Amino acid sequence: MAEAKLQIQMLHDRVLVRISPEDGERRSSGGIVIPATAQVAKRLAWGDVLGVGGHVRTVKVGDRVLFNPEDQLEVEVQAQTYIVMRERDIHAVATEETEHGTGLYL
Template sequence: MMADKLNVTPLHDRVIVKPAPAEEKTSSGLIIPDTAKEKPQRGTVVAAGPGKKDEPVTVKEGDTVLYGKYAGTEIQIDGNDYLIMRESDILAIV
């Protein structure tokens, strides 16, 4: 289980997401420099909290999700970058 590997358990309706890597090339094959890369808006859920009292969390570990451009807080665990956000910041499950 990935959440056990992280040793971090999100509380309530919080979710930990591993962002997808940023695009390296455009569809026409142009290489995008680091300064022009946009933040990814897609990622994989690696851990989810139990939810609120009357609202269980609907996403689960392994789900690929879309989230807002500025959603969540960036954290680093064991040298890896993650985002921790509320489930309401997630726009869709892909």
Template sequence: MTAASQPDSGLPIRLLLDRVLVRLETGDGERLSAAGIVIPATASVAHRLAWATAVAVGPNVRSIVTGDRVLFDPDDRSEVELHGRDYILLRERDIHAVAATRIEENGTGLYL
């Protein structure tokens, strides 16, 4: 197995403070609407947030664990390449939402 085909475990990086390393779930290609309409990559109607999977978190991150799906603004990102794969480095405060099965229904979701 080559380094590029291995899972994200064992990345040669230790994140500091409130940093979150994520991997984008989908490319910048075409997407499908809920009604089944193909939307080309060149179509841009409004500012769109992106979903990614957290692959590593820093020691001061409070609301995100490895494996969570997170919603963030793709314009506010720093890209990094590790083992031939592209990742995005974010601060926890730049993440708008977390989608995970461990999230409580009664929780406020407030970042205090």
């Protein structure tokens, strides 16, 4: 039997995010490899928005968002792990251009 594709519709103010793969191992400015399991301090993570609910106002599918992964709920769909969170738990949205001229450029 062939696998059916699931279509997931997020409800209310919920956002479905996939953690970016580059948030694993890091390198210090001196070239030292820091494993993903190293606990230095609480660290925010970047992720890609895959779905949004009907009451989400500032985030859209395809945006790159900054959030705290420790405070969120994980869900596994077809062997992939995703994060489900409320829109208010997102700290920042990365965009190509800034309209207001404030903030950081990554």
